[in-house]
Amino acid sequence: MDFVEVDLQVNSEFADILIAEFGELGFDAFVETENGFCAYINEELFEQQALDEVLERYSSMVQVTYKVQTIERQNWNEEWERNFEPLFIAGQVSVRASFHERPEAAVYDIVINPKMSFGTGHHETTTLMIENQLTLSHTGKRVLDMGCGTGILAIAAAQLGATDLVAVDIEDWTVENARENAELNACQIDVRLGGAEQIAGEKPFDIILANINRNVLLDNMPAYKAVLVPQGWLVLSGFYTEDLSKIRERAVALGLTYQSHREKNNWVSAIFQAI
Template sequence: MEYLEFKINCLEEFREILIAELSEIGFDSFLETDDGIDAYIPEDGFDRQSFNALIDRYRDAAQIQLTEGKMPKVNWNEEWEKNYDPIAVGDLVYLRASFHPSQSGYRHEIVINPKMSFGTGHHATTFQMLKHQGELDHKGKRVLDVGSGTGILAIMAHLLGAAEVQAFDIDDWCVDNGNENFDLNGLRTRMGLGTIRQVNPQGPFDIVLANINKNVLLDEMEIYATLLKPEGYLLLSGFYAEDVEDLVDLGKKLGLNWVKTSTRENWAALILRKSS
């Protein structure tokens, strides 16, 4: 699969917004740089008209400068070593790449080689999902990670004592990278390839994790609800604070009751619980 590469220089406060907007039109891999972001999309899934409209919408406000090209063959471990720093989620977990030293003082440690995949803990959505996971009992539970990316949430579930973890993603880059990260952290499951309808995971699950985007969540939430056990938990992120009401309202219609909302840098995360 050939990827297109877009180097987008922009104001720092627009990086997260542009990542979210670009993910809505098919971009699936991002690398934050000193000047902005590098964004990647499969060439056969690129919609030039939608991309140009998005860039035009933010060009002046974000002071965008754009360079386009094909993704070169590069040493991705070397690139990530330049740009990826470890991160801690409280004392719950320390997230580092394999080229960083281990640190004491944390209940858990996750080692990932993120390469091209989304979900490193740096993004506010992943950070909040990890934090919410740490607030729930995973011991002996069945857990489903929808749109797993680097596999970091599935790994967290494993470290928290889940008896079974299933994960999948729509992108083959993510699947390959996720399985590599699973191996690094002792998780023996293999990440599946496809949408939730294609993979067709077999419930019931005690916990379902979905860090995607608002439109996908709204489209698939009925499936999540069906897959959950009574009193099971649904953890959601990938949307803005102003989108919370829409997701909570749909959850109510599906028998999913609001438990908690958190926000970070205007990104929101939800915990919902299925009625008994």
Template sequence: MSLVYLEYDFKITPLQPATDILIAELGELGFESFVENETGLLAYILKSEWKEDMLEDLFVFQNPNFEISWTKKEIEQQNWNAEWEKNFHPIIVGEKCMVRAPFHKAVDIDYDIVIEPKMSFGTGHHETTHMMLQHILDNDFEGKSVLDMGCGTGVLAILAKKRGAGDVEAIDIDEWCFLNTQENVDRNHCSDIKAYQGDSSLLEGKKYDIILANINRNILLEDIPIYANCLKKGGALFLSGFYLGDLDAISSKCAAYGLEFEKNLEKNNWVSAKYVN
């Protein structure tokens, strides 16, 4: 007998960071698969796991900056892997780095990264991840100690390691991301990257040459003082996960803690910025 799933069709405005937050929260509730689209998100859960009031207390619905509505319907079980494979295409960043899935054919390129994202964020397709990968390609990582904060799939940590970084740590508060990072680290033969589950409280007493943080505006603003304290003299902080309109607020907070704006990249109104001390 085939399993019956419920498909939730979420309409989300603006798409980010609300979509990423929603995926993380739904994953905790037992939703098994997600498909992002132009209007929001399709999310799937077994009907037998569904409860009438399961969405009532989600944090993302309490944020006045997000507009989220949804409908749901029953569907028969699908081959989720086949659907994912059909919609996930490899990307190339800066003509030097390819991010692909295990089922994609390898090509002759400087940095070949194989990522199986599961429920984690960070395939390189999103503008913020793409720009952070570009920053890594454009800057010197040789022998540097690196932190990938909010690591998602671990793709930034992996490219940093392939670019010659020394000690690399990757941290994410979400268990799916932590486990997925461990898998992808091994998959890319970068097993000396240390992955941890947790938040910025894990950074006490630690120092890095480079910190990468692709999260969202509010968390960045809250944690910039911690990042500044963890950055070695002459170090660099790369931030993303916010819009162009947020750049002044991010830069002002960085300046208040001795971090000077150096440059930013922009893609479809998303921004990734570099700060130095």
């Protein structure tokens, strides 16, 4: 069976929204690109009219251009390899696919084969999260990665010295991919399918990483706080600069103190600490 590739040029602020919309249409693989993303779907499931209807709903809010092409199944790996460029974050962390060479200057080297999962490090939120992780001691820590995607943040935590890792995501294919990437990086990570219910009653974590979106973070922050050790760290991303005040307000109400935040292209990652 062949695939259909839709290559979208779109403002990064709307990329996550459209990826979610495309997921509802049956697209099950996404590769971040410099100017947007590529989405993939089995040819028999592709409906041009459905695609146009989704893009029309957002036409008044954002400019989108795209092109569609059919890809033979045997060329699938070649397509995502073509679109996945290696990254070097904060002068320390290499994020690459298995077919890329490790940079000599890399202190930490994360190998990701993304397949159908979101989280190659190209999106601003993932980069910001890793930059924030570099400021925290992970040595011997118990770490939770909520909304793990490819597992990139949990893998980063393992390479930074964490010894007890749990990763959670709501998509079964994402969980499978995170497990594959954990094995690829020789990391022991307990990857679970589900949402916040997966951590209820858990042994507390020293660090909780959650790169999701504003609404989920606001809804689930009490669950995160309930399994965070005193003086533990909560690192959040997936929201915009204008949302930071709401995130801070919610965190403070739960007994967390704001420590710092980073911004990139209007995206934010913030660090909070349990009292």
